[in-house]
Amino acid sequence: MKYVMMGTQQVSAIGLGTWQFGEAGWGWGTELDHDEAIRIVHRALELGINFFDTAEVYGNGRSEEILGEALRGRRHEAIVATKVAPPLRPDRVMQAARESLRRLDIESIDLYQLHAPDGGVPLARTMRAIRRLMDDGQVQQVGVSNFDLNQWQEAEAALGSPVVSNQVQYHLLDRRPRNLLPHAHEEGRIVIAFSPLAQGLLGGKYGPGNVPQDLRANFGIFNDDNLRRAPAVVATLRQVGEHYGVTPAQVALAWLLLDPQVIVIPGARSVAQLEANAAAADLRLTPGDALRIEEATRA
Numbered sequence: 001m002k003y004v005m006m007g008t009q010q011v012s013a014i015g016l017g018t019w020q021f022g023e024a025g026w027g028w029g030t031e032l033d034h035d036e037a038i039r040i041v042h043r044a045l046e047l048g049i050n051f052f053d054t055a056e057v058y059g060n061g062r063s064e065e066i067l068g069e070a071l072r073g074r075r076h077e078a079i080v081a082t083k084v085a086p087p088l089r090p091d092r093v094m095q096a097a098r099e100s101l102r103r104l105d106i107e108s109i110d111l112y113q114l115h116a117p118d119g120g121v122p123l124a125r126t127m128r129a130i131r132r133l134m135d136d137g138q139v140q141q142v143g144v145s146n147f148d149l150n151q152w153q154e155a156e157a158a159l160g161s162p163v164v165s166n167q168v169q170y171h172l173l174d175r176r177p178r179n180l181l182p183h184a185h186e187e188g189r190i191v192i193a194f195s196p197l198a199q200g201l202l203g204g205k206y207g208p209g210n211v212p213q214d215l216r217a218n219f220g221i222f223n224d225d226n227l228r229r230a231p232a233v234v235a236t237l238r239q240v241g242e243h244y245g246v247t248p249a250q251v252a253l254a255w256l257l258l259d260p261q262v263i264v265i266p267g268a269r270s271v272a273q274l275e276a277n278a279a280a281a282d283l284r285l286t287p288g289d290a291l292r293i294e295e296a297t298r299a
């Protein structure tokens with residue numbers, strides 16, 4: 001496993017996204033169940049993954065509960081990241097943190113992320129609550145999610161100390177977050193790539209005429225434009241991967257990790273997917289590979 005510094009914490013470059021846990025829209029109870037979710041977390045720890053991403057809204061709190069259960073007795077091996085969703089009023093933030101701590105069954109959240117900007121509440125007010133949580137030891141570090149560059153910098157100014165990460169949708173079919181990278185490099189911050197496999201589209205299993213019939217059908221990634229562009233990108237990922245004996249999904253993750261300030265948090269619905277994702281940390285793409293992939297994406 002490869003590790004990077006996120007503020008004061010050393011995190012695995014491949015983390016585990018746990019939106020799939022407890023979420024009916026991801027086929028919870030049919031495609032994935034409680035026991036497999038626990039096995040996924042335990043196998044992740046064995047493979048050196050220490051960064052786990054959840055949110056109060058995933059499965060309406062169930063994801064946090066399952067992650068907390070899986071980490072019982074192994075808390076010290078994990079960096080636990082969760083999120084508070086708008087509205088980001090101070091009283092709501094304080095209450096949400098308490099509830100997340102209870103569901104996760106932990107004393108302190110390692111990375112507390114604002115799930116999305118809230119235009120209705122000044123960041124200074126939200127961050128006063130976050131500061132209180134930090135002073136009380138209930139939160140160790142602070143991150144944001146779905147913030148643009150200005151909003152990230154404003155959040156940091158409002159907190160008065162580093163907002164160590166920004167979690168954004170970033171994958172080969174959506175490279176807009178690249179404009180966050182110079183800031184991450186200059187300030188030593190981390191861009192956390194969510195949906196790094198484009199929710200499975202970059203794995204090659206899905207495509208035009210074969211869209212997963214779950215919450216992904218409405219999330220936006222499986223739109224006409226991505227469905228049109230994906231086959232050529234996946235074909236290139238497959239060609240590059242054949243040289244190393246790896247899959248298109250693994251190449252897609254390794255491409256993101258070419259930037260040292262980026263970490264990825266793929267979701268997994270089986271231990272086999274988790275294992276494949278963890279192994280992508282060992283894949284070293286050459287500049288030639290990167291160029292080929294870039295060209296396929298541009299086309």
Ligand SMILES: NC(=O)c1ccc[n+]([C@@H]2O[C@H](COP(=O)([O-])OP(=O)(O)OC[C@H]3O[C@@H](n4cnc5c(N)ncnc54)[C@H](OP(=O)(O)O)[C@@H]3O)[C@@H](O)[C@H]2O)c1
Pocket residue numbers: 016017018019020053054115145146167168193194195196197198199200201203205212247249250265266267268269272273274276277
């Ligand atoms: N901050 C935010 O607003 C936000 C939004 C979305 C997600 N997230 C976070 O980011 C995490 C990951 O994003 P995501 O789950 O949306 O998308 P993702 O990680 O890009 O895709 C996950 C899906 O890809 C497929 N997959 C996983 N490993 C694979 C492999 N090795 N080979 C082929 N296919 C594979 C699986 O679908 P199949 O089982 O169908 O193959 C899996 O459910 C979430 O769990 C969550 O923690 C955050």
